[in-house]
Amino acid sequence: MRAQLARVDAVLVQAVIAAALSFAHLHDIAAAAGQDGWKAWAYPVSVDLLLVAAWRRLRTGDAKAAGWCWFVIALTASLGANVATAGLLDMNHVPAWLRILVAGWPAVAFLGGTLLAHSTPTATEHAVDQEDDAEPVPEPPIADPAPALPAVSVPAALVEHARKVATEHQTRTGAVIDTPTLRARLGVPAPMAEAIAAQL
Numbered sequence: 252m253r254a255q256l257a258r259v260d261a262v263l264v265q266a267v268i269a270a271a272l273s274f275a276h277l278h279d280i281a282a283a284a285g286q287d288g289w290k291a292w293a294y295p296v297s298v299d300l301l302l303v304a305a306w307r308r309l310r311t312g313d314a315k316a317a318g319w320c321w322f323v324i325a326l327t328a329s330l331g332a333n334v335a336t337a338g339l340l341d342m343n344h345v346p347a348w349l350r351i352l353v354a355g356w357p358a359v360a361f362l363g364g365t366l367l368a369h370s371t372p373t374a375t376e377h378a379v380d381q382e383d384d385a386e387p388v389p390e391p392p393i394a395d396p397a398p399a400l401p402a403v404s405v406p407a408a409l410v411e412h413a414r415k416v417a418t419e420h421q422t423r424t425g426a427v428i429d430t431p432t433l434r435a436r437l438g439v440p441a442p443m444a445e446a447i448a449a450q451l
Contacts, residue, residue, distance in 0.1 A: 270299070272333070273295070273299075273329050273332070273333060274295040274299070275295075276329075276332040276333045276335075276336045277294050277295035277298055277328075277329065277332045278291050278292055278294065278295050279332075279336050279342065280294075280331075280332040280335055280336060280349075280353065281294035281295075281353055283340075283342040283343075283345045284345050284349055284350045284352075284353035284354070285345075285350055285353075285354075286353060286354075294353070294356065297356065297357065297360045298325055298328050298329050298332075298356075298360070299325075299329075300360075300364065301321060301324070301325040301360050301363050301364055301367075302322065302325040302326065302329065304321070304363070304364055304367045304368065305318050305319075305320075305321040305322035305325060305363070305367060306318075306322060307367075308321075308367050309322060317366060317367065318367070321363040321366070321367055324359065324363065325360075325363070328356065335349075405443060405446050405447055405450065409437070409439075409447065410447060410450050410451075412437070413433060413437060413447045413448075413450075413451060414451060416428070416433065416436050416437065417433065417451055420432065420436075430444050430445055430448045431444075433447065433448055
């Protein structure tokens, strides 16, 4: 456990030192290029924030091409400042092209940060969002089964009488007697008339 904490502490200290040195180099370049006061301090913050935004985009797994593009741009700005302050550049006579780059950096950083923060979601993200936003479709209610009709007991004599009535109706009209007519002729309830008609 102590060895692990020691490794974490060493990495953290190294990261803080590297960030502080890079921050100072970016400030010095901005100041030498004519950006005085608070503006010189804002440049390192801008570069580091763009680096963080690009790295976060690379870690999410979405729009990696844009993430790599802006990561390389921010890394070039940071690395360029570090190299330039190593004695290779006369800080008292900064060339015009460097002044132009430093003056144009805020627009570049703003564009990169905006694109990284508000890029169009991928098809997978869009599908997931649609699934999350879609209202659940209610399941259709389960219909109660129709109640079984009680069995109707029909006396044999009544069935026989119904056959005579049905035969007489067919002889007179030429058509098979229907259940409502049979019910009216016999004077029985509808369930019994249906039971009788089923036996004819």
